[in-house]
Amino acid sequence: MQDSLQSTYKQLEQKSKYTNIFLRWFLYLILILFASYFIFPLYVMIVTSLKTMEEIRQGTLLTWPSTLNFDSWAVAWGGRGYGAGDTYLKPYFWNSIKMVVPAVFFSTFIGAMAGYVLTKWRFKGDKWVFLFLLFGCFIPYQAILLPMARTLGVLGISNSVIGLVLVHTVYGIPFTTLFFRNFYVSIPTELVKAARIDGAGFFKIFFKILLPISAPIIVVTVIWQFTQIWNDFLFGSTFSFGEAAPIQVALNNMVLSSTSVKEYNVDMASAIIAGIPTLIVYVLAGKYFIRGLTSGAVKG
Amino acid sequence: MFKWLEKNLPKIVMAPAVGLIGWFVYGFVLWTLYISFTNSKILPKYELWGFGQYSKLWASRKWLISVDNLLIFTALFLIFCIVIGILLAIFLDQKIRAEGLLRTIYLYPMALSFIVTGTAWKWILNPTLGIQKLVVDWGFENFTFDWLVNREMAIYTIVIAGVWQSAGFVMALFLAGLRSVEDEIVKAAKIDGASLFTVYWKILLPMMRPVFFTSFVILVHISIKSYDLIVALTQGGPGISTTMPALYMTQTAFHKSQVGLSAASAMMMFMAVAAVIIPYLYSELRRENAR
Numbered sequence: 001m002q003d004s005l006q007s008t009y010k011q012l013e014q015k016s017k018y019t020n021i022f023l024r025w026f027l028y029l030i031l032i033l034f035a036s037y038f039i040f041p042l043y044v045m046i047v048t049s050l051k052t053m054e055e056i057r058q059g060t061l062l063t064w065p066s067t068l069n070f071d072s073w074a075v076a077w078g079g080r081g082y083g084a085g086d087t088y089l090k091p092y093f094w095n096s097i098k099m100v101v102p103a104v105f106f107s108t109f110i111g112a113m114a115g116y117v118l119t120k121w122r123f124k125g126d127k128w129v130f131l132f133l134l135f136g137c138f139i140p141y142q143a144i145l146l147p148m149a150r151t152l153g154v155l156g157i158s159n160s161v162i163g164l165v166l167v168h169t170v171y172g173i174p175f176t177t178l179f180f181r182n183f184y185v186s187i188p189t190e191l192v193k194a195a196r197i198d199g200a201g202f203f204k205i206f207f208k209i210l211l212p213i214s215a216p217i218i219v220v221t222v223i224w225q226f227t228q229i230w231n232d233f234l235f236g237s238t239f240s241f242g243e244a245a246p247i248q249v250a251l252n253n254m255v256l257s258s259t260s261v262k263e264y265n266v267d268m269a270s271a272i273i274a275g276i277p278t279l280i281v282y283v284l285a286g287k288y289f290i291r292g293l294t295s296g297a298v299k300g
Numbered sequence: 301m302f303k304w305l306e307k308n309l310p311k312i313v314m315a316p317a318v319g320l321i322g323w324f325v326y327g328f329v330l331w332t333l334y335i336s337f338t339n340s341k342i343l344p345k346y347e348l349w350g351f352g353q354y355s356k357l358w359a360s361r362k363w364l365i366s367v368d369n370l371l372i373f374t375a376l377f378l379i380f381c382i383v384i385g386i387l388l389a390i391f392l393d394q395k396i397r398a399e400g401l402l403r404t405i406y407l408y409p410m411a412l413s414f415i416v417t418g419t420a421w422k423w424i425l426n427p428t429l430g431i432q433k434l435v436v437d438w439g440f441e442n443f444t445f446d447w448l449v450n451r452e453m454a455i456y457t458i459v460i461a462g463v464w465q466s467a468g469f470v471m472a473l474f475l476a477g478l479r480s481v482e483d484e485i486v487k488a489a490k491i492d493g494a495s496l497f498t499v500y501w502k503i504l505l506p507m508m509r510p511v512f513f514t515s516f517v518i519l520v521h522i523s524i525k526s527y528d529l530i531v532a533l534t535q536g537g538p539g540i541s542t543t544m545p546a547l548y549m550t551q552t553a554f555h556k557s558q559v560g561l562s563a564a565s566a567m568m569m570f571m572a573v574a575a576v577i578i579p580y581l582y583s584e585l586r587r588e589n590a591r
Contacts, residue, residue, distance in 0.1 A: 293472065
């Protein structure tokens with residue numbers, strides 16, 4: 001009796017162990033299937049950019065290139081060298097850099113100051129001021145495109161990198177303020193109070209006490225702003241064209257241009273070039289990227 | 301004078317942010333609202349014209365198609381993103397090896413622009429050399445996959461690309477939510493004999509209500525604003541079968557020069573977003589005050 005009970009128990013345990021192993025394999029299988037679904041377009045982009053058009057027509061999406069051929073990368077970046085009508089990404093890449101660096105700097109600085117005041121120098125109605133700024137995260141930009149286009153025209157900076165810097169700085173402020181405000185809220189106000197009693201002023205407290213401990217939130221904000229501004233297409237395509245266009249607009253124009261034969265390998269190389277800066281930032285600082293995403297994730 | 305400056309320094313520092321947002325967000329939205337009540341064509345006119353643009357808008361076939369497409373897209377985009385996101389989050393929560401790597405893979409599309417990924421999807425989905433050829437070469441000779449150039453199906457290609465881009469993000473939100481639940485709750489349930497399925501279905505997922513809410517708001521917001529992806533993938537075509545409100549707005553304004561009409565469409569989008577966002581902000585604020 002005792003023996004048979006023991007053996008049924010053992011059998012049961014064994015059985016559940018097998019189902020567990022089975023479930024575990026199943027789990028990994030599903031996770032890997034999804035991973036391949038997510039990787040698939042990136043893989044296709046890379047291999048296509050390394051093939052010749054001949055190989056593309058003969059093979060399929062998945063076939064590996066026979067030789068690693070970087071010609072289409074060179075064409076995508078520097079053109080074919082026949083002057084007019086030859087579009088390539090190099091000048092637009094620099095446009096984007098010239099647009100991103102100042103816009104990220106200004107919006108981060110203004111946001112840091114606003115977050116500092118809203119948490120450490122509170123005044124009557126500061127909650128409403130925060131809400132007032134926060135709403136700017138959510139508006140659909142279509143509702144401001146028309147007046148913005150006119151304003152840039154009046155200021156004489158439409159179709160210029162400076163115009164885009166202004167646009168991205170302004171519409172970045174709600175996000176940067178949100179990041180810094182939420183970060184400074186968690187820092188004890190006693191720190192600031194003590195410094196005030198010691199006679200430290202507004203700016204001294206910010207630069208000597210808060211700024212040195214703000215590194216993580218500065219990284220989050222800079223990465224967020226960099227990614228958003230680099231990837232922007234709506235503002236870029238509405239407010240700039242021709243030579244002042246940022247890289248996403250140039251990429252789209254290149255892919256859509258219907259001159260002669262479609263060169264998918266050049267298209268894919270261009271797309272990778274336009275995507276590489278943000279992809280590198282993501283791989284190197286994914287943790288900060290995700291933190292920005294989960295706390296400011298409102299902007300698509 | 302100096303005393304006054306010192307006392308008001310914080311407010312002075314605050315002023316640029318408030319001024320810029322006041323002008324460029326609130327001022328501009330009001331300007332757009334005003335223009336939507338005028339008969340502006342290429343240049344804005346300032347005599348009021350009543351609701352003419354709105355009735356013109358809702359009589360326009362292209363706008364109605366845009367709204368239809370938006371509803372189809374939003375529904376499918378929401379369902380697939382949330383289902384895939386939750387599944388991945390739960391699976392990743394099972395003490396998986398290489399979790400970090402898998403998470404990185406699921407989320408990397410969020411770091412890319414819709415123009416970049418749209419370009420890739422356009423190539424993958426093209427009917428001559430893309431997926432269709434791949435499957436035909438595998439031996440399924442009658443396989444056709446021409447959604448991208450098919451009026452009826454093109455909108456679903458936008459769903460495929462959109463879900464691919466954003467599902468990982470929902471996964472990240474839910475994973476963070478699941479990780480914040482106390483271990484004791486799960487342990488207690490398991491001791492009571494609850495299966496893993498019951499633990500998730502009956503205990504953990506109901507606790508994720510705020511995460512559902514946040515994902516819902518963010519995804520709806522993304523879908524109402526979707527513009528780049530359509531431009532990169534279909535330009536609203538074939539014909540006008542994949543137009544959406546955001547595309548309608550810019551085309552009406554900058555290609556057809558009907559500024560008043562496009563302002564009206566922009567205000568419709570604004571109201572749709574406000575209808576989702578204001579309750580959200582309200583509840584978030586209440587939660588923060590309750591803390």
